Amino acid sequence: MTRSDLIVIGAGPAGMAAAMLAAQQGMSVLVLDENPAPGGQIYRNLATSTATQRAVMGPDYAAGLRLIDGLTAAPLTVISSAVVWDVDQDCTVTYSKDGQAYRAKADHLLICTGATERPVPLPGWTLPGVMTAGAAQILMKTSGLLCKDAVLAGSGPLLYLVAVQMVQAGTPPKALVETQTPAHYRAALRHAVGALRGWKTLAKGARMLRDLRRAAVPRYTAASDLAITGDTATSGLRFTALGQAHHLECTTVLLHQGVVPNTQITRALRLDHRWHAGQRCFHPSVSEWGQSSHPQIYIAGDGAAIGGARAAEHAGQCAAADILRSAGRITTAQRDGLAASAKRNLARERALRPFLDALYAPPAGVMQPPDEVIVCRCEDVTAGDIRAYARLGCKGPSQTKAFGRAGMGPCQGRSCGLTVTELLAQATGQNHQDTGYFRIRAPLKPVTLGEVAALHSPAPSQPEGQDP
Numbered sequence: 001m002t003r004s005d006l007i008v009i010g011a012g013p014a015g016m017a018a019a020m021l022a023a024q025q026g027m028s029v030l031v032l033d034e035n036p037a038p039g040g041q042i043y044r045n046l047a048t049s050t051a052t053q054r055a056v057m058g059p060d061y062a063a064g065l066r067l068i069d070g071l072t073a074a075p076l077t078v079i080s081s082a083v084v085w086d087v088d089q090d091c092t093v094t095y096s097k098d099g100q101a102y103r104a105k106a107d108h109l110l111i112c113t114g115a116t117e118r119p120v121p122l123p124g125w126t127l128p129g130v131m132t133a134g135a136a137q138i139l140m141k142t143s144g145l146l147c148k149d150a151v152l153a154g155s156g157p158l159l160y161l162v163a164v165q166m167v168q169a170g171t172p173p174k175a176l177v178e179t180q181t182p183a184h185y186r187a188a189l190r191h192a193v194g195a196l197r198g199w200k201t202l203a204k205g206a207r208m209l210r211d212l213r214r215a216a217v218p219r220y221t222a223a224s225d226l227a228i229t230g231d232t233a234t235s236g237l238r239f240t241a242l243g244q245a246h247h248l249e250c251t252t253v254l255l256h257q258g259v260v261p262n263t264q265i266t267r268a269l270r271l272d273h274r275w276h277a278g279q280r281c282f283h284p285s286v287s288e289w290g291q292s293s294h295p296q297i298y299i300a301g302d303g304a305a306i307g308g309a310r311a312a313e314h315a316g317q318c319a320a321a322d323i324l325r326s327a328g329r330i331t332t333a334q335r336d337g338l339a340a341s342a343k344r345n346l347a348r349e350r351a352l353r354p355f356l357d358a359l360y361a362p363p364a365g366v367m368q369p370p371d372e373v374i375v376c377r378c379e380d381v382t383a384g385d386i387r388a389y390a391r392l393g394c395k396g397p398s399q400t401k402a403f404g405r406a407g408m409g410p411c412q413g414r415s416c417g418l419t420v421t422e423l424l425a426q427a428t429g430q431n432h433q434d435t436g437y438f439r440i441r442a443p444l445k446p447v448t449l450g451e452v453a454a455l456h457s458p459a460p461s462q463p464e465g466q467d468p
Contacts, residue, residue: 012040378409
């Protein structure tokens with residue numbers, strides 16, 4: 001078992017920024033990341049990307065090189081392709097790399113596992129040819145693969161970004177089908193004053209809409225009753241927009257309804273979580289510095305609260321500063337000085353969130369899909385099944401495992417957890433906080449018996465990482 005002052009799980013913008021600051025202040029830091037190289041989802045494959053890929057992805061993507069280069073130069077250890085599958089409250093982390101399991105322990109733990117796309121259960125979403133907009137973006141970043149004959153459907157800033165990137169790559173989407181309604185715009189206007197602090201982001205959004213107009217990409221607004229058509233594969237998207245029925249023929253549908261914090265590790269650690277009504281998801285409960293309900297465990301970035309890459313970077317710096325204080329390395333006053341700039345920048349980046357949360361709130365059809373729609377894809381459990389369990393006395397998601405195995409597949413509820421919570425809350429009349437979420441247990445990711453058994457054998461040497 002290796003030991004460090006700080007273990008950082010995740011090498012996205014929050015994890016990279018935090019690790020660098022802690023290491024620069026003298027802490028021994030171990031960074032564990034599941035991807036082959038640092039960057040997280042937002043800067044995935046950036047270090048080895050081509051000039052063409054960077055041009056397609058845009059300047060915000062290329063901006064991550066600063067963090068990646070800084071992490072590479074910092075006096076710390078990075079282990080890539082490390083799959084974390086167990087974490088204990090004593091800050092012991094179990095992970096696998098190349099089929100071998102390892103353990104590492106630290107005085108403090110910082111979880112920077114980022115966000116995951118919200119599940120979008122609607123009729124036909126399990127057909128071949130349907131994926132999330134984020135998955136399509138990953139294909140562009142990692143392999144240069146492009147989705148052709150595609151319709152983008154849903155809401156959220158990423159929807160426009162992926163559409164523009166597809167235009168830049170020479171494969172524009174056939175259409176954008178947007179679910180936000182005039183009511184969403186009216187709700188967002190209540191937060192317009194605060195949103196003005198994020199005017200640069202708003203200006204980027206305006207430029208993306210301009211680029212889509214220039215590319216003549218059709219847009220359908222206030223869409224409802226979305227359903228993907230096809231027997232054995234996707235053949236089109238059916239929906240209603242402004243009272244008129246439409247059917248767009250296509251072989252690929254890219255769905256998106258925003259992103260939510262990835263809480264699998266924080267749930268497994270039994271940390272406190274709260275329901276965020278604006279973002280329709282659970283957040284870990286953290287202090288302004290990212291400290292969780294466990295004094296030695298911190299959470300930063302989109303895994304704590306959705307804010308985007310720049311906000312995640314500043315949140316990571318704030319968390320690292322407070323970890324240094326908690327470890328007795330600096331005083332409270334020194335922490336405040338060290339993090340002063342990051343705190344100001346974080347507040348500015350987060351000022352836009354209430355506006356975006358209101359504008360791109362998921363529609364009722366996503367939160368309450370029809371009975372016949374499969375919700376748990378791993379175990380083929382439908383929305384109607386979940387409602388039936390509620391009528392039989394099921395009060396929470398973990399109970400659905402006993403009633404019908406929902407959430408017991410390989411994804412452990414990643415693709416169905418929030419939908420199950422929404423369905424049960426609606427059916428039982430409970431609030432979402434009381435309804436709760438799945439109880440997450442190790443292993444967090446699929447692991448072989450050999451990897452588990454190896455932990456009880458003589459400890460293997462730590463895998464090679466970046467260790468100056």
